[in-house]
Amino acid sequence: METKRTFGPAWRDASIVALAGGVGGSRLARGLRAAAPDARLTVVVNTGDDVTRHGLRIQPDIDTVLYAMSGIVNEKQGWGPRGDSFRCMQQLERLGGETWFRLGDLDLGIHLRRRELIDAGEPSSAITAELARHLGIAARILPMTDDPVETWVQLAEDGQWVHFQEYFVKRRTNVAIRGVRFEGIERARPAPGLLDAVASADMIAFCPSNPIVSLAPVLAVPGLRDALRDARKRGAVIGGISPLIGGATVKGPAARMLDELGHKPTAAGVAALYDDLLDVFQIDPLDRGLSGEIQARTVVADGLMRGRRGEARLARFLLRACLGAPEGAG
Amino acid sequence: METKRTFGPAWRDASIVALAGGVGGSRLARGLRAAAPDARLTVVVNTGDDVTRHGLRIQPDIDTVLYAMSGIVNEKQGWGPRGDSFRCMQQLERLGGETWFRLGDLDLGIHLRRRELIDAGEPSSAITAELARHLGIAARILPMTDDPVETWVQLAEDGQWVHFQEYFVKRRTNVAIRGVRFEGIERARPAPGLLDAVASADMIAFCPSNPIVSLAPVLAVPGLRDALRDARKRGAVIGGISPLIGGATVKGPAARMLDELGHKPTAAGVAALYDDLLDVFQIDPLDRGLSGEIQARTVVADGLMRGRRGEARLARFLLRACLGAPEGAG
Numbered sequence: 001m002e003t004k005r006t007f008g009p010a011w012r013d014a015s016i017v018a019l020a021g022g023v024g025g026s027r028l029a030r031g032l033r034a035a036a037p038d039a040r041l042t043v044v045v046n047t048g049d050d051v052t053r054h055g056l057r058i059q060p061d062i063d064t065v066l067y068a069m070s071g072i073v074n075e076k077q078g079w080g081p082r083g084d085s086f087r088c089m090q091q092l093e094r095l096g097g098e099t100w101f102r103l104g105d106l107d108l109g110i111h112l113r114r115r116e117l118i119d120a121g122e123p124s125s126a127i128t129a130e131l132a133r134h135l136g137i138a139a140r141i142l143p144m145t146d147d148p149v150e151t152w153v154q155l156a157e158d159g160q161w162v163h164f165q166e167y168f169v170k171r172r173t174n175v176a177i178r179g180v181r182f183e184g185i186e187r188a189r190p191a192p193g194l195l196d197a198v199a200s201a202d203m204i205a206f207c208p209s210n211p212i213v214s215l216a217p218v219l220a221v222p223g224l225r226d227a228l229r230d231a232r233k234r235g236a237v238i239g240g241i242s243p244l245i246g247g248a249t250v251k252g253p254a255a256r257m258l259d260e261l262g263h264k265p266t267a268a269g270v271a272a273l274y275d276d277l278l279d280v281f282q283i284d285p286l287d288r289g290l291s292g293e294i295q296a297r298t299v300v301a302d303g304l305m306r307g308r309r310g311e312a313r314l315a316r317f318l319l320r321a322c323l324g325a326p327e328g329a330g
Numbered sequence: 331m332e333t334k335r336t337f338g339p340a341w342r343d344a345s346i347v348a349l350a351g352g353v354g355g356s357r358l359a360r361g362l363r364a365a366a367p368d369a370r371l372t373v374v375v376n377t378g379d380d381v382t383r384h385g386l387r388i389q390p391d392i393d394t395v396l397y398a399m400s401g402i403v404n405e406k407q408g409w410g411p412r413g414d415s416f417r418c419m420q421q422l423e424r425l426g427g428e429t430w431f432r433l434g435d436l437d438l439g440i441h442l443r444r445r446e447l448i449d450a451g452e453p454s455s456a457i458t459a460e461l462a463r464h465l466g467i468a469a470r471i472l473p474m475t476d477d478p479v480e481t482w483v484q485l486a487e488d489g490q491w492v493h494f495q496e497y498f499v500k501r502r503t504n505v506a507i508r509g510v511r512f513e514g515i516e517r518a519r520p521a522p523g524l525l526d527a528v529a530s531a532d533m534i535a536f537c538p539s540n541p542i543v544s545l546a547p548v549l550a551v552p553g554l555r556d557a558l559r560d561a562r563k564r565g566a567v568i569g570g571i572s573p574l575i576g577g578a579t580v581k582g583p584a585a586r587m588l589d590e591l592g593h594k595p596t597a598a599g600v601a602a603l604y605d606d607l608l609d610v611f612q613i614d615p616l617d618r619g620l621s622g623e624i625q626a627r628t629v630v631a632d633g634l635m636r637g638r639r640g641e642a643r644l645a646r647f648l649l650r651a652c653l654g655a656p657e658g659a660g
Contacts, residue, residue, distance in 0.1 A: 052449075053446075054442035054443070054445055054446045055385060055386070055442070055445030055446055055448070055449050056385070056442070056445075081421070084417075085415075085417060085435070087414075087415060087417075087435040087436050087439075088418065088435045088436065088438040088439050088442065089439070090436075090439070091411070091435075091436045091437075091438070091439025091440065092439040092442055092443055093439075094439070094464060094465075095439055095440060095443040095461055095464045095465070096443065096460065096461075096463075096464045097439070097442060097443040097446060105415070105417040105418045105421075105435040105438075106417050106418065106420075106421045107421075108418040108421070108435075108438060109417075109418045109419070109420070109421025109422040109423075109424070109425055109427070110421065110425060112384035112385070112386070112418065112422055112427060113384070113422055113425040113426065113427040115384055115385030115386075116384045116385060116427060118385070119382075119385050130426065131425055131426075133426075134424060134425045134426045135424075135425070
C-alpha cells in the first residue's frame with residue numbers, strides 16, 4: 001500500500017521568505033509555492049532593475065515574479081506575459097520614440113495600472129499586493145523597498161556609468177563592466193512587513209538569482225543583513241541555490257559579471273558573497289569539488305529547474321535541507 | 331480642349347488657419363490640405379477634451395487630426411489608428427484597472443511618446459510638431475494652448491460636474507447637461523505662433539466641429555477673439571462650415587448639447603455662437619430657410635463630407651466662398 005504523502009508541521013506551518021531577482025528567482029519561488037502549498041510564503045523581490053521608460057515605472061523583477069507565480073508568464077523566455085505582441089512599440093518607433101526597452105501590448109497593461117496607482121499615491125508594496133491579488137497569487141510578493149533604488153554599472157571601456165537596463169537590454173551585456181552601484185540604497189527603507197517577515201521566518205531562501213545585481217541590492221537594503229543574522233540566531237535556517245552550474249549561468253550575465261568584478265565565476269564565488277549569512281548552499285553535482293571552498297554546509301542536487309516539476313523538486317530539496325523531511329515523506 | 335485647372339495666387343500663396351475639434355475638424359482640415367496643397371495651412375486644435383488616464387496625457391482631438399492628416403486614421407469611425415487592437419486594455423482590466431476610456435495598442439504608441447516628451451520638458455506645441463513630422467504631415471498642427479485646459483460639463487440630473495470625457499465616453503452622452511466650463515482657460519496662453527498665424531492669415535476656417543465643446547474652448551483662449559477681429563479688419567475672411575444639417579449632427583452630441591444649453595439646435599444656432607466673427611457661413615440645402623436668421627453671408631452646399639473627395643469638395647467650396655475662384659477654375 002502506497003504511503004500517502006502528507007506534509008507535517010515543519011513544512012505546513014512554516015514561514016518562508018524567498019529573496020528573488022527575476023527569472024531564476026521567480027522559478028524557485030514558484031517551486032516553493034508548489035512544494036509547500038500551506039506554508040506562509042513571502043517573496044522579496046529586487047527593485048534595483050527598475051527603470052522609467054516612456055513615463056512608466058517598469059519593475060521587471062516584480063513583474064517576472066507576478067507573471068510566473070500567476071502562471072501567465074511566457075515559459076520559454078521566463079519573463080513577460082505569454083503570447084504578447086508588440087504593436088504599440090511598432091507605432092512608437094514610427095513616432096520617433098526609443099524602443100530598445102521593448103514593452104509588449106499585454107505587458108503594458110501592468111505598467112499602465114502601476115502608473116495609475118503610483119499617481120494615486122500608492123507605494124510599490126501596496127501596488128504589488130493589488131496586482132498579485134488580481135492575478136490570484138497565493139503568496140505575498142514584496143518589493144525589497146518602496147523607495148527608488150536603481151542599479152548602475154560602470155563600463156570598463158570608458159568608465160561611463162549607465163543604468164543597468166541600458167547595459168542589460170540596450171547593450172545586451174556585450175561589454176565589460178568594472179563597477180556596480182545601487183543608487184538610492186542608503187536612503188531605502190525596507191518595504192513594510194519585510195523585516196517582520198524575516199523575524200518570523202523559519203527558513204529564508206536565497207534564490208538562484210544574479211548575486212551581483214539581483215540579490216546584492218536586496219541584501220544592501222539597510223537593516224536586512226542584520227535581520228537575517230538575528231533570524232539565524234533564533235534558529236531560522238538560510239539556504240541558497242547556486243545560480244551557477246559548472247561555472248556557467250543558466251540564464252543571464254552572472255558568471256561574466258562575477259569574473260569582471262574580481263569574484264570567482266563559480267558556485268563558490270557566489271557563496272562567498274553570502275558567506276556570513278548562509279547555513280546551507282545547494283550546488284550542482286558538477287560543482288561537487290567546490291564544497292571545500294564554501295563556508296556553508298553544501299548540499300548537492302541537480303541545479304537545473306526543468307519545467308514546473310523541476311522547480312518544485314529543487315524547492316523541495318532545499319526545504320528538506322533546511323527544515324528536514326516533511327512528515328510522511330520518508 | 332480641356333482647361334487645365336491651375337490654382338492662382340489667391341489660393342497658392344494663401345495663409346489658411348483652420349480651427350478644429352476632432353472628427354469633423356480633422357476632415358475639413360484634410361480637405362483644405364487637398365484643395366489648396368500649396369497654401370500655408372495651420373490647424374488649431376481644441377485641447378479641452380484632453381484627459382489624463384493611467385498617467386498618460388491623452389489629447390484626443392490633436393490625435394484625431396494627426397491620424398486623419400497622415401492617412402492612418404480608422405476612416406470608418408473617424409478617429410484612432412486603423413486596424414487597432416485592445417490587448418493592453420484586456421490585460422489592464424484583468425489587473426483591476428478602469429478601462430472605459432479605451433486606448434488601443436497602436437494608439438498607445440502616441441500616448442507613450444507624448445508622455446516621454448512631456449517628461450523631457452517639451453510643451454504640447456513642440457510635441458505635436460514632432461509627432462506631425464514623424465507622420466509626414468504637410469501642415470502645421472497647433473494645439474490651441476500649451477497650458478492645461480479641461481472641459482467639464484454639469485449634469486442636469488444632479489448638478490454634478492464631470493470631466494467631458496466622463497460624459498462623452500463613460501456615459502456616452504446619455505444624460506442631459508446644464509452647464510459647460512473650461513477649467514484653466516483664463517490662464518491659458520495661446521500656443522506659440524497661434525496669434526501670428528491668425529495675424530497673417532488670408533482666411534480662417536471654422537471647421538464643422540461641436541460649437542460648445544470643440545470650437546468654444548478654442549475661441550475662449552485669451553486673445554484669440556481679438557486677433558480674429560483684427561484679422562477681419564485688415565481683410566482676412568472668416569468662413570464657417572455648419573456642423574448641423576437639418577437640425578441634426580453628422581457625428582456627436584452637438585445638436586443635443588445646443589438644445590440642453592438653451593441654444594437653437596440648428597445651423598443658425600451654431601452661427602449665432604460665432605456671430606460677431608463670421609463673414610461667411612456654409613449651410614446645407616436642407617437649411618436654406620435659415621439664412622434669414624444668420625448674420626453672416628450664407629452660402630449653400632451639401633454639408634456631408636463623403637470620403638476624401640467630399641472633404642476636398644467642401645473645402646474647395648469654402649475657399650472659393652472666402653477667397654474667390656482659383657485661377658483657371660472658371
